């Protein structure tokens with residue numbers, strides 16, 4: 001499969017073909033996403049929760065993100081690779097954002113960065129895109145701000161909030177984002193934003209009107225606790241894995257494993273001498 005670039009994503013958007021995005025946080029999960037032919041791989045800071053067991057995404061550091069980005073990059077051949085900027089590494093100033101986004105690209109080996117926020121982030125996004133760093137926006141439910149949002153809740157449910165979100169989306173497009181993630185947004189609001197923009201929207205809990213869809217891999221594979229309403233569980237792998245681990249345990253206790261086919265024999269001649 002040829003390398004997916006910003007031009008490829010643009011082409012998909014222009015011809016109305018939905019863009020597929022999936023998270024990955026290490027070499028195997030990145031390899032699987034790439035093999036499946038997903039258009040864009042996201043090293044989401046959701047890995048703070050699904051891979052590291054934190055209770056929120058804002059606890060992860062840039063160095064931890066870089067460690068995971070490099071692992072995913074090693075397994076990524078054709079997917080377009082983007083990663084979240086960690087909470088606290090881009091909010092202070094456009095300079096801070098450029099410094100850290102450059103680290104994400106040079107040390108993390110990603111092709112673009114994602115950051116959360118609306119029009120208040122527009123000057124920062126403009127600086128990043130002006131110096132050649134592609135930016136994926138993220139509005140609606142922004143998990144890094146869950147404390148100030150009062151939890152993980154649907155955003156833009158009132159006309160006033162929906163209008164503010166539309167303004168945010170337009171500001172991010174003007175600042176140069178190549179696409180915008182819409183998370184936990186009512187379907188009609190996400191559809192309207194998608195209709196008025198000239199860049200793709202990537203929905204998660206934002207309905208079928210978006211230009212593409214993203215899910216967290218651990219969620220859709222049933223590998224991480226309870227999933228939100230918007231997530232479709234394509235497999236329940238945790239049950240399979242626990243089942244396999246239980247079988248291994250029972251096999252070892254009953255001495256059913258290892259069997260002869262799992263053991264290395266010794267050449268007959270050597271064995272005879274060894275036994276005498």
Ligand code: KIV
Nearest residue numbers: 023044045046181216
């Ligand atoms: O961190 C993440 O996985 C994300 C996606 C859910 C968009 O930001």
Ligand code: NA
Nearest residue numbers: 044045046084
């Ligand atoms: Na994220």
